[in-house]
Every structure is written in C-alpha cells, then in structure tokens.
Amino acid sequence: MQPEEWFEERCWKPIPEQAKALSEIVKERGVRLGVVLPCRDDASTLGKHLLALKHGWPGGSSPWCEISVVDLGSLDSTLEIARSQDARILQGEERIIPGELPLEGIALVRAIEQLGCEIVLVAPAGLRRIDWERFSGLVLSLLEHSQAVVAIGYESEPSNLSSLAIRPLLCALEENLSLVIDPACPALAIRCAGIKQIKLAGTMGYEPALLHEVHQAFGLEGIIQVPIGKLFWSEGERRFQEDVSFRSILALLEAVRGHQAYHTKDEFGHLFPTMKVAADGAISRKSTLQLFPWLGPVEQGSTTARSSRSS
Amino acid sequence: MISIEQAAAHPAFWKALEDLESKRQVVIANAVRLAEVASPTGFEADRATMFKTLLTDALGEARIDEAGNVLGHLPGKGKGKALLVTAALDSPYSPGVEPVIEVRPDRLTGWGACTNAYALAVMAQIASTLRAHGHEGMCDIWFIATVGSEMAGDLRGICSLFPWLSETCSHAICLQGPGIGRLDHWSVGTYRGELTVLTPGGHAWRDSARPNALVLAMQYCGTMKAVPPQGLPRGMFNPSKLEAGDAWNALPSRAVLRFELRSDDESDLQRMILRAQEEADALVAHRPGCLAFLEQKGFRHATGLYPDHPLVEGCRKTLGWAGIKTRLGASSADASVCLHWGVAAVTIGLGSCVGIATSQETLDTRDLRPGLRQALACVFQNSMTPAEDNADAA
Numbered sequence: 123m124q125p126e127e128w129f130e131e132r133c134w135k136p137i138p139e140q141a142k143a144l145s146e147i148v149k150e151r152g153v154r155l156g157v158v159l160p161c162r163d164d165a166s167t168l169g170k171h172l173l174a175l176k177h178g179w180p181g182g183s184s185p186w187c188e189i190s191v192v193d194l195g196s197l198d199s200t201l202e203i204a205r206s207q208d209a210r211i212l213q214g215e216e217r218i219i220p221g222e223l224p225l226e227g228i229a230l231v232r233a234i235e236q237l238g239c240e241i242v243l244v245a246p247a248g249l250r251r252i253d254w255e256r257f258s259g260l261v262l263s264l265l266e267h268s269q270a271v272v273a274i275g276y277e278s279e280p281s282n283l284s285s286l287a288i289r290p291l292l293c294a295l296e297e298n299l300s301l302v303i304d305p306a307c308p309a310l311a312i313r314c315a316g317i318k319q320i321k322l323a324g325t326m327g328y329e330p331a332l333l334h335e336v337h338q339a340f341g342l343e344g345i346i347q348v349p350i351g352k353l354f355w356s357e358g359e360r361r362f363q364e365d366v367s368f369r370s371i372l373a374l375l376e377a378v379r380g381h382q383a384y385h386t387k388d389e390f391g392h393l394f395p396t397m398k399v400a401a402d403g404a405i406s407r408k409s410t411l412q413l414f415p416w417l418g419p420v421e422q423g424s425t426t427a428r429s430s431r432s433s
Numbered sequence: 434m435i436s437i438e439q440a441a442a443h444p445a446f447w448k449a450l451e452d453l454e455s456k457r458q459v460v461i462a463n464a465v466r467l468a469e470v471a472s473p474t475g476f477e478a479d480r481a482t483m484f485k486t487l488l489t490d491a492l493g494e495a496r497i498d499e500a501g502n503v504l505g506h507l508p509g510k511g512k513g514k515a516l517l518v519t520a521a522l523d524s525p526y527s528p529g530v531e532p533v534i535e536v537r538p539d540r541l542t543g544w545g546a547c548t549n550a551y552a553l554a555v556m557a558q559i560a561s562t563l564r565a566h567g568h569e570g571m572c573d574i575w576f577i578a579t580v581g582s583e584m585a586g587d588l589r590g591i592c593s594l595f596p597w598l599s600e601t602c603s604h605a606i607c608l609q610g611p612g613i614g615r616l617d618h619w620s621v622g623t624y625r626g627e628l629t630v631l632t633p634g635g636h637a638w639r640d641s642a643r644p645n646a647l648v649l650a651m652q653y654c655g656t657m658k659a660v661p662p663q664g665l666p667r668g669m670f671n672p673s674k675l676e677a678g679d680a681w682n683a684l685p686s687r688a689v690l691r692f693e694l695r696s697d698d699e700s701d702l703q704r705m706i707l708r709a710q711e712e713a714d715a716l717v718a719h720r721p722g723c724l725a726f727l728e729q730k731g732f733r734h735a736t737g738l739y740p741d742h743p744l745v746e747g748c749r750k751t752l753g754w755a756g757i758k759t760r761l762g763a764s765s766a767d768a769s770v771c772l773h774w775g776v777a778a779v780t781i782g783l784g785s786c787v788g789i790a791t792s793q794e795t796l797d798t799r800d801l802r803p804g805l806r807q808a809l810a811c812v813f814q815n816s817m818t819p820a821e822d823n824a825d826a827a
Contacts, residue, residue: 169536170465178462182490206538250533251469354533 156188156239160229161247192229227328271316275350327370468550491561514603515573520552521582612782620769622702622735634686668696
C-alpha cells in the first residue's frame with residue numbers, strides 16, 4: 123500500500139451513531155469485543171466510565187463481552203470502585219523494574235493474555251470524559267478493515283501536527299509512519315491475533331514502539347488512525363508527565379535497534395543515579411543501569427522483567 | 434385518574450414497576466451522560482439533541498420544536514385528554530461551565546448532577562417502560578423536556594406550548610431531580626424586575642451634592658423591603674444583584690438592581706408590583722437629570738390546586754404508598770404556567786440532593802427506588818381512566 127493510498131483509505135471517517143452501529147455489528151457478526159481501562163489513582167473518573175460501558179451505552183445494548191480494569195498501582199479507592207461496578211480486574215505478577223509500579227504497556231499485555239477477545243479497546247481511565255461515540259470508531263475501523271491490527275486515535279484534525287516530540291523522531295526513523303498524526307495516542311484498539319505475534323514494550327509511552335513493530339510485521343496495512351476528539355485528563359496530560367516522553371523515545375529506539383535499523387553494540391538503557399547518605403553523614407552515589415524491558419511475544423514467553431545491572 | 438389502590442390492581446403496573454426498578458443503573462448512566470452536556474439556560478440545544486435520541490429510543494419517535502423543547506408522544510386508548518409529564522432541559526449554572534460528573538458507588542457529584550439531568554433520565558425511562566408495559570386503559574401521554582426553566586429563561590419553553598397544551602392535556606406531572614417527598618401543588622407568584630438608575634455622575638468631592646446612582650438603588654431596596662405584607666399569605670422582596678460604580682473618586686452614574694417579588698397570593702403580588710413601579714418613579718422625582726427604569730424580566734402567577742384536589746390527593750397517597758414522607762409545598766417552575774392555563778399540575782422531587790447549583794452538587798444514589806416508584810405510580814394512575822369509562826370507550 124502506498125502512503126497516499128493509506129492516508130486516503132485509513133484515516134477513519136466517522137459515521138453517524140457509531141456506538142449504536144458497533145452494537146448492531148457485534149450482534150450480527152458475533153464478534154467478541156473487550157475493553158480495558160488502565161488506571162492509577164483514577165477513583166474520580168473510573169466509576170463513570172464503567173457505568174457508561176455497562177449501562178449507559180447509546181441505544182441501550184452494550185457491545186462489550188469483557189469490561190476490565192488493569193490497576194497500575196493505585197493508592198486510592200480505584201479498585202473498590204471497579205469491584206462495585208463488577209468490572210473484571212486483570213492481575214499479574216510482573217514488575218518490570220524492581221521497586222517500580224507496573225506501567226501502561228502491561229495493561230495491553232494482560233488484556234491480550236487474559237481476555238480472549240478478538241478486538242480489545244484500550245481507554246485510559248484517567249480521562250475526565252470519554253466520548254464513546256468517537257471511541258467506537260477505533261473498534262469499528264478494525265471491523266471494517268480486516269487486515270489492520272491496530273487502530274490508533276488522534277485528537278486533532280488531520281491538518282494539525284502532534285505536539286509531542288516523538289513524532290519527528292518516528293518520522294526520521296520510519297518514513298512511512300510520518301503519516302500517523304498522533305503516534306503516542308494512549309487510546310487505541312488492537313486485533314489480538316495480530317498483536318500476539320509481535321513484541322510489546324512494557325512501559326509507559328509504549329504506543330510509538332507498538333506502531334513501529336506493527337509496521338515492521340504488517341506494513342502500512344496493519345495500521346489505521348481514527349479521530350477521537352479532544353482528550354480531557356483529570357490530572358493534566360499524562361504524556362507530558364515526567365519521564366513518559368523519555369521512556370517513549372527509549373522504547374522506540376529500542377524497537378528500531380531490535381530490527382537492526384539502527385546499530386549499537388548494546389541494548390538501550392539509562393543510568394539511574396541515586397544518592398545515599400551513610401550513618402556518618404557521608405554522601406555516596408550509586409548508579410543503576412536500567413535496561414529496556416521487553417515483553418513477549420505473548421504466546422511465546424514470559425512477561426517477567428529483564429534485569430537491571432548496577433555499576 | 435385512578436387511585437393507587439386501583440392502579441396496583443393492574444398486572445401491567447407491577448410489570449412496569451419491576452422493569453423500571455431493574456433499570457436503575459441505566460437511569461443513572463443516562464443522567465450522567467445528560468449532565469455532562471453543558472446546558473445553561475438559553476444554551477440547551479446540545480442536551481436537547483441528546484435527550485431527543487434517548488426519547489426516540491424510548492418511544493420510537495421524538496422531535497424538537499421551534500422553542501427548543503423535546504416532545505415525545507405515547508398514544509393511548511383511554512378516554513379523555515392527555516397527561517403531560519415534564520422535566521427541564523436546562524441546569525442552574527452559567528455559560529462556560531464544563532460539567533464533569535464524578536461517579537462513586539453511593540453518589541454522583543458535579544455541576545448539575547441532579548438538576549435537571551436526573552429528572553430527564555427518569556422521564557425517558559418511564560416513557561420506555563410504559564411503552565413496553567402500558568395498559569390499554571391509558572390515555573395519551575406527552576413527555577416534554579422544556580427549555581428556559583431556570584432564572585432568565587422565564588419558563589419560555591413551557592409558555593411556548595400554550596394554548597395547544599391546554600387543549601391537549603388536562604393534567605401534568607412535573608419531575609424535578611432534588612427534593613424527594615416534595616409535592617408542590619401551588620405556584621409561588623413571582624415578579625423578577627431589573628431597576629436601572631441613571632444619574633449625572635461627577636467627581637466624588639467636587640460634585641458631592643449630586644445624586645449617587647448606587648445610593649438611590651440602595652434606597653430603593655430599603656423602601657421595598659418593607660412592602661411585602663407580614664404573616665400569611667407569605668410574601669417577600671429579595672434584592673439579588675446590584676451593579677454600579679467605576680472608580681474610587683467618581684460618583685456612580687448608573688446602577689442596575691435585580692430583585693424578585695414573591696407571594697402566594699396573586700392580589701398581594703399585583704399590589705407589590707404596582708408599588709415597585711411607584712417607588713421607581715418616586716426615586717427620581719424632583720431630581721433633575723436622573724432617570725429610573727423598571728423592566729420586567731420574569732413573571733409567574735400565584736395560583737394552584739387546593740390540597741383536596743383529586744390530583745394532589747391522589748399523588749399524596751401515592752407518595753405515601755411508595756414509602757415517602759410527603760411535604761406539600763409551593764414552587765415556581767413549569768407547573769406554574771400549566772396552572773395558570775387551567776391544566777392541573779403538581780411537581781414532585783425524585784432524589785436526595787445537596788449543594789444544589791454548585792460544583793459539588795451531589796445526588797445520593799444509595800436508594801433511588803422510592804423516587805422511581807412514586808414517579809411511575811403517579812404517571813400510571815393519572816394516565817388511567819376508571820374502568821367504567823373505559824367500558825364506555827370500548
């Protein structure tokens with residue numbers, strides 16, 4: 123598929139009443155759809171999203187076989203709210219970096235491993251409001267285009283550019299992916315059968331690396347992009363938060379290195395300096411090299427963390 | 434209209450009740466969806482569109498009229514004029530508010546969480562339930578969501594439906610989110626006025642002998658405060674907003690005072706309105722260069738149904754049957770206009786709510802069943818004609 127052709131065909135054009143249309147297609151075709159809400163301290167927003175998915179779906183008939191939550195280390199009542207709404211809580215044992223919380227990439231891995239659905243929608247629970255009409259487009263687009271394995275959302279109009287730094291880097295490394303308006307968008311849908319064949323970055327900001335992997339495995343045919351309207355976050359845009367952008371770039375570079383498109387003798391990692399104060403007051407510094415955590419392919423192996431080494 | 438005992442003898446009533454109570458979560462979900470569409474008075478179009486979709490799902494067809502009201506019709510086979518069920522489309526906050534509702538296991542919180550999205554969601558679900566489990570003795574029912582119910586809206590939505598509505602409907606149940614147990618059978622007579630005082634202005638020190646617009650407006654407040662009669666029937670004067678002045682050292686040349694006059698008694702209300710006009714004229718009499726304009730911004734008649742009216746009596750018994758302690762009362766909303774046009778109307782509250790018209794408005798969702806039960810029962814019993822009438826109709 124040529125880039126121009128892709129842009130014309132694979133920029134989803136929303137149809138009227140997408141949410142209802144999704145329910146009807148699910149009824150007709152008997153497709154199993156799942157939705158996963160990655161959450162961390164999202165008690166103020168999670169209840170609303172679960173209520174809408176279970177009881178407030180436009181037209182009255184919810185298309186979701188599985189409505190699930192992946193907790194990424196909440197300290198508030200997020201899990202209590204998930205239980206009160208009878209949401210399935212996807213649990214796992216993995217910790218990517220010892221002492222750190224599980225990260226967003228994990229949510230996708232758990233959903234693929236545990237849900238048994240053909241298509242899974244990833245909708246961040248930290249959004250103050252989710253326009254399910256528009257989000258339905260992510261799933262509808264995959265149902266419409268059988269070769270696509272990932273539908274990635276974008277907030278802005280096609281004429282605008284992503285405000286995130288990851289896009290220029292992605293354009294430089296993978297020319298075709300310059301067509302993707304918002305490669306770091308955390309709202310996406312995946313076709314599980316396709317995604318199981320590739321490696322997933324178990325980190326926050328895993329999305330550009332996912333697109334790169336999909337492009338390597340399936341070409342442009344594997345990707346579709348869908349307008350999802352403006353995203354309103356309960357506590358600020360998460361992609362601008364400390365270290366998300368950094369990890370996102372690291373994940374992308376590591377994905378590129380993994381395909382020998384970029385040559386370096388060792389894996390990507392970063393030095394993580396920590397200060398220690400001894401009993402006598404002396405200050406010492408210990409640095410840890412954290413290697414990039416890869417997960418999967420899911421069907422082949424474990425999701426346990428790669429080790430860190432100290433220097 | 435039939436009694437609650439007669440309504441309870443219909444199997445359809447119990448099926449409808451069971452269906453409605455099983456859809457509690459759907460009602461809450463729809464209330465949240467509606468509440469998150471900003472709908473300040475005068476800007477109800479987006480919420481109207483969403484509600485039209487809900488009502489279309491419920492009844493098969495719904496439409497938006499020229500005023501912006503959403504209308505749905507459930508045809509019946511019973512005798513007599515139709516029943517009207519209303520709820521307001523607008524919420525009591527200013528344009529620019531972006532309501533976000535927080536959903537917790539026991540409550541909904543946020544701008545307009547209860548007013549009036551919850552009543553709309555209940556109305557749509559009742560429409561859906563009665564369409565599925567209606568009885569052949571039911572008369573036509575009109576479900577109408579109205580615009581302009583708050584503040585400056587001056588009930589323009591419901592007003593636009595007359596005289597058609599008085600020819601079509603004989604009685605009305607008006608649903609409101611807050612105030613479970615309230616049964617408002619009386620319309621509080623209300624006059625909303627805006628007094629504009631204009632004076633020559635000038636420097637505070639050099640021109641201190643000139644009249645001050647702000648002082649005149651305050652003087653007007655002082656005079657009007659004493660106008661409402663003490664005791665019963667109750668009346669009041671409420672100065673609600675005063676805007677005046679520009680600089681520390683300048684005499685305000687313009688003051689705008691917004692106020693309300695309210696009374697349970699129409700003749701008292703009319704007397705107070707006349708006095709308000711006289712005092713506005715007196716304020717600037719013998720003061721060269723000064724003007725005072727009094728403009729009506731809203732009006733509702735003082736009228737209502739006596740407690741022994743069959744509609745009030747029937748609904749009071751129904752609220753008791755639903756396990757709700759009833760408080761007879763007065764309010765000024767859509768029912769006021771219906772009552773003025775001769776359509777018997779009551780207003781009932783559906784839930785327990787605190788922090789109304791603030792960002793922390795909270796609807797208690799722990800037990801919404803009594804509120805749903807009373808609403809359905811009131812609509813059901815008032816849509817039915819007694820059996821002998823139906824036999825005639827057949």
